[in-house]
Each structure stands twice: as C-alpha cells, then as structure tokens.
Amino acid sequence: MENLGEFILYAVIAIGKGALVTIIVTVASLILGFLLGVPLSIGRTYGNRFVRFIIQLYEGFFRGTPHIVTLFIFYFGLRHIGEVFGNPSFQIAIPPFPAAVLALGITSSAYQSLIFRSTLQSISRDQYNAARSLGMSKWEAILNIVFIQALRLSIPGLTNEATIVLKDSPITYLVAIPEMLTQARGIIDSAMGKVFFEVLIPVSLLYYLLFWLSNKLFLMLDDRLKIPGFELERR
Amino acid sequence: MGNEIVLTVKDVIKNFGTNRVLDGISFDVKKGEVVVIIGPSGTGKSTLLRCINQLTPPDEGRVWLGEREITDKHTNINHIRQDIGFVFQHFALFNHLTALGNVEVGLYKVKKMSKEEARKKAIDELERVGLKDHMEKYPAELSGGQQQRVGIARALAMDPQIMLFDEPTSALDPELTGEVLTVMKDLAEAGMTMVVVSHEIGFARSVGHRIIFMEEGHIVEQGDPEMILKSAKKDRTREFLHKITELYGG
Numbered sequence: 481m482e483n484l485g486e487f488i489l490y491a492v493i494a495i496g497k498g499a500l501v502t503i504i505v506t507v508a509s510l511i512l513g514f515l516l517g518v519p520l521s522i523g524r525t526y527g528n529r530f531v532r533f534i535i536q537l538y539e540g541f542f543r544g545t546p547h548i549v550t551l552f553i554f555y556f557g558l559r560h561i562g563e564v565f566g567n568p569s570f571q572i573a574i575p576p577f578p579a580a581v582l583a584l585g586i587t588s589s590a591y592q593s594l595i596f597r598s599t600l601q602s603i604s605r606d607q608y609n610a611a612r613s614l615g616m617s618k619w620e621a622i623l624n625i626v627f628i629q630a631l632r633l634s635i636p637g638l639t640n641e642a643t644i645v646l647k648d649s650p651i652t653y654l655v656a657i658p659e660m661l662t663q664a665r666g667i668i669d670s671a672m673g674k675v676f677f678e679v680l681i682p683v684s685l686l687y688y689l690l691f692w693l694s695n696k697l698f699l700m701l702d703d704r705l706k707i708p709g710f711e712l713e714r715r
Numbered sequence: 716m717g718n719e720i721v722l723t724v725k726d727v728i729k730n731f732g733t734n735r736v737l738d739g740i741s742f743d744v745k746k747g748e749v750v751v752i753i754g755p756s757g758t759g760k761s762t763l764l765r766c767i768n769q770l771t772p773p774d775e776g777r778v779w780l781g782e783r784e785i786t787d788k789h790t791n792i793n794h795i796r797q798d799i800g801f802v803f804q805h806f807a808l809f810n811h812l813t814a815l816g817n818v819e820v821g822l823y824k825v826k827k828m829s830k831e832e833a834r835k836k837a838i839d840e841l842e843r844v845g846l847k848d849h850m851e852k853y854p855a856e857l858s859g860g861q862q863q864r865v866g867i868a869r870a871l872a873m874d875p876q877i878m879l880f881d882e883p884t885s886a887l888d889p890e891l892t893g894e895v896l897t898v899m900k901d902l903a904e905a906g907m908t909m910v911v912v913s914h915e916i917g918f919a920r921s922v923g924h925r926i927i928f929m930e931e932g933h934i935v936e937q938g939d940p941e942m943i944l945k946s947a948k949k950d951r952t953r954e955f956l957h958k959i960t961e962l963y964g965g
Contacts, residue, residue, distance in 0.1 A: 606807035609770050614821035614873060615797035624824055629811045709855020710810045 491667045491679065498663030499686055505659055506646045506690075508581045513588025513645070518627075520589060521596030526622060535593070542590035548651050551583035555655045580652035588645050595637035599630040632705060639698035643691050660686060716747040716924060720781070721877050721908045727766050727776030729759070729932075736762045737773065738932035744877065749909045751919040751940070754929035755955060760912040761804070763929070764879045767910070768799045780876060797825060800870030800878040805886050806862040808854040814841060814865045815850040818872050826873065840868040844898050860891030864898055871902075878902070880911040914959055920944055928952045 524535040542550065554574055562570030574582065603626050611621035650661040664683045668675055722744040729737040736759040744750050752760050765771035767778055769785060769792055778785045785795055808817050818840050822833035841847050844864040854862055863883055870878060880899065884892040896918050903909055903922045913919065919926050920940045927937040928947070936943065936952045947953045 604807075606803060606805060607809060610801075610803060610807035610809065610869075612770060612793075613768060613796055613799070613801035614869070615793045615825040616821075617793050620824065624820070625809055629809075632811060707811055707855075708853045710853065 494663040494667055498660035501659040502649050505580055505649045505652055509584035509588055509645050510642055512581060512585025513592045516589035517592030520593035524597050525600045539590045539593055542587050547587055547648050550587055551651055554583045555579040576655040576657050580655055580657050584645055584648055591641055595634050596630055599633040603629050635702045639695060642694045646690055716745055719746040721746045723779040725777045727773045729762055729766055729773050736932055744908060746908055747906045748924045749903045749922055750925045751923040752912045752927045752929055758930045759932045760929055761881050764881050764912055768796055768801055797873050798876045800875035802866050802870055802880045802883050804882040806866045808862050808865055810854055813851050813853055814846060817865055818869045821873055837872055840872045844868045858891060859887045860894045863895045867898055877908040882912050
C-alpha cells in the first residue's frame with residue numbers, strides 16, 4: 481500500500497511538471513507564431529507581388545506539411561544539413577526545446593497570418609482612406625488604424641488557434657520534451673505498461689482542462705476589449 | 716471672400732479602365748469661397764474630390780493648394796493632406812476609437828502634438844460641432860448625424876486650408892441632415908473655404924457662393940447659385956435641377 485501511495489505521488493508530480501511544460505511550449509509557440517504572423521499577414525495583404533508570392537509559399541508549406549515533419553526537419557534535419565552540401569562536419573544542432581517551439585511556432589504563424597489577413601480584409605477601405613486623408617503615411621494608416629482593428633476582430637480566431645497549438649504540443653514528445661504526454665509515457669513505462677488507462681484518462685482530462693482555461697482566458701480578453709458595435713457577427 | 720486662390724484644378728483626367736470618369740476638369744476656388752458641385756450620380760463628382768487630395772491620383776492634369784502643387788511627385792503628400800480636410804459620405808469614423816479618439820488621433824500621430832494638447836484641441840473641436848457631451852461614445856453609439864459631425868470635427872482639428880465634403884448628408888435620414896448642414900453653414904460663415912459635393916439645393920442656395928454642374932466627367936455650367944438655380948443657360952442643367960428639386964425640395 482505504501483508503494484502504491486509513493487507511486488501515485490510520483491505520478492502526480494510528474495504529470496504536474498509535464499502540464500507546466502505543455503503550457504510553456506504552447507504559450508511560447510503562440511507568441512512566436514504571433515510575432516511572425518503579424519508581419520506575414522501585413523506583407524501578404526499590402527506587399528508587392530513578389531512579397532505576396534513568397535509569403536504564400538511559406539504559408540502553403542507550413543500549413544501543408546504535417547507538424548511532425550516540420551519538427552523533424554528542425555530537430556534532425558538541420559543536424560544533417562552539412563551532408564547535403566558534402567560537408568558532414570557542418571551541422572545546425574538546435575536543442576529540443578527551441579526546435580519544438582520553432583516547429584510549432586512557425587506552423588502557427590502560417591495559420592495566424594491567415595487569421596489576421598481575413599480580418600484585415602474585412603476592414604472597410606474607408607478606414608484606410610480616412611487615415612490617409614489626415615496625413616498618415618501608408619504604414620501609419622495600416623498599423624494605427626487598420627491593423628489594430630483587425631487585431632481586435634482576430635480574438636475569436638486566435639482563441640481557436642491557441643487550442644490547436646495546445647493539442648499539437650504532444651508531438652514534442654518525439655524530441656523528448658518533458659511535456660504531459662512524455663511524462664505519462666514515463667509513468668506507464670515505469671509501471672511496466674500496466675497503467676495505460678489510469679494514466680491516460682487523467683492526462684486527457686488535464687488537456688481538456690487546459691483547453692477550457694485557454695478558451696476562458698480568450699473570452700475574458702474578448703470581453704475586456706469589447707468596443708461597442710464593433711465585432712464580427714455572432715451567432 | 717478674398718481674391719487669394721486656395722485651390723486650383725487644371726485639366727484633370729481620370730480613367731477607370733476604359734471608362735473616362737473625369738474628362739479635363741478645371742476650376743479654382745478662392746479663399747473663403749463655398750463651391751457646391753452638383754450633378755447626376757456616376758458623373759465623377761466624388762472622384763474629382765478624391766483626385767484633389769490624391770486618394771485617387773488623377774491620370775493627367777495638375778492640382779495646386781495655394782502655391783504648392785499637390786500632383787507634383789516631389790510634394791510630400793502626407794504633409795499636404797493635413798491642410799485638406801476631407802469629409803466622407805459614409806463618415807468613415809475609426810471604429811475602434813471614441814468620438815474624442817477620432818478627433819485627437821491625427822493631432823498626436825500626425826501633427827505630433829502632446830497627448831494633453833491634442834485632447835484639449837479635440838475637445839474644443841467637438842464642442843464646436845455640439846458633441847462635447849458625447850465624446851466618450853464609440854461611433855456605433857452615435858446617430859448618423861452625430862457621426863458625420865465627428866467626421867467634420869476630425870477634419871477641422873487639423874486646421875486645414877480647405878474642406879472637401881463628399882456627399883456629407885446623402886447617407887443620412889432627412890431628419891439628421893439638418894444638424895450636419897447647420898454645422899457646415901456655421902463653418903462657411905466663419906470663413907472656411909469649402910468644396911461640397913451635394914444634392915442639397917437649399918444649402919447650395921443659402922450658403923454656396925458658386926454652383927458647378929457636372930455631367931459625364933465635364934463641367935457643364937457654373938456660376939452664382941441664384942443664376943444657376945433660376946436661369947441656367949444649358950437645358951441639361953435646368954432639366955437636372957428640376958428633377959432634384961422635385962425629389963429633395965427647393
């Protein structure tokens with residue numbers, strides 16, 4: 481009985497740590513995705529033909545490639561990049577955590593770019609013209625007036641994107657990031673595979689709890705930043 | 716009204732695809748003058764206003780604000796636009812800002828005033844259009860007439876040399892038209908130079924110094940409001956005026 485108590489305590493602590501890592505990986509990836517997604521969406525909407533084409537390729541590639549493949553490219557692929565150029569001693573070795581955040585963050589940036597682009601396009605051209613008529617430059621008008629409104633309208637889309645990144649985060653298990661799934665796997669292995677359900681059910685409930693929390697936070701943000709009469713159609 | 720020329724438009728041509736919207740428009744506006752442009756829809760009146768402040772750059776022709784050529788490539792357009800107030804048909808208030816925010820944003824973002832200075836001036840401008848009590852409201856919380864008055868205050872706050880009005884009341888209920896026209900009338904009486912695209916014949920008669928009748932990208936006829944309204948030379952002008960007087964009243 482004492483053994484069982486110790487085992488449960490060990491399992492709870494391990495999964496708790498894993499949950500924390502899951503949160504960190506998710507938040508870091510979302511932030512990276514945001515920092516890249518904002519300029520991408522603006523370039524895709526307002527850039528010249530060349531810029532738009534490049535961004536379109538980027539978006540297409542990272543939306544069209546399975547996340548696991550992207551992760552493997554960043555983690556394993558770059559280590560072997562020298563071999564491609566006939567110089568095996570050259571390698572780009574990214575540690576697991578940055579590689580995981582890069583893979584999830586860059587993938588998310590492609591989706592976030594799409595979210596911002598659709599809201600940017602929903603802002604009436606009159607808003608831009610009014611800003612220009614006051615003497616703002618093209619970029620001042622885009623950033624001060626158009627993008628800030630688009631950002632406000634993007635919160636529902638970002639709510640969804642946050643939960644998607646959260647649920648993609650377990651793939652970092654494959655590069656040994658100690659997130660929840662990795663920890664769960666460790667517990668199951670240490671019990672010699674006897675406690676699959678006992679571990680995976682609480683873990684899946686924990687994912688659900690994080691999902692719920694993330695939604696709640698974004699809804700609060702949406703409410704807090706509410707501008708009377710200015711929102712996407714709600715049904 | 717003095718003799719100083721504030722705005723000069725010379726041989727302006729604008730095509731949209733194969734459609735020639737403006738076919739060589741020339742006119743000038745004196746300081747303090749109120750020019751009302753009328754004409755059937757689709758004759759390029761709004762395009763003409765947009766060609767003046769280069770929201771729609773003309774294909775050919777030149778435009779001057781005072782001595783400065785707006786159409787010159789070397790002119791800093793962002794600089795010169797601060798001196799040209801523009802009022803939009805559909806108000807185009809910034810949806811994410813309050814009435815006050817709409818009026819002050821140009822002052823601190825463009826004119827680089829301090830926030831306090833900008834706020835003070837913006838409040839003064841809102842008071843001038845009778846909306847000081849509504850300054851914390853967002854555009855969606857204001858009536859159309861109030862929104863348009865904020866639009867006017869926003870343009871006025873930049874201390875422009877001329878104000879361009881693109882059908883400022885045509886998106887409003889008849890009931891709300893009056894409050895906007897009153898603000899415009901006060902502005903004209905204070906000596907503001909104005910070019911107004913409008914169907915408000917009453918306004919043109921009582922406030923305007925000159926009416927320009929445009930059709931199919933040309934100026935058909937222009938002159939003193941009384942003359943145009945009572946004894947236009949061209950049949951087409953009389954016909955059009957007869958129609959809109961029936962619609963909107965004299």
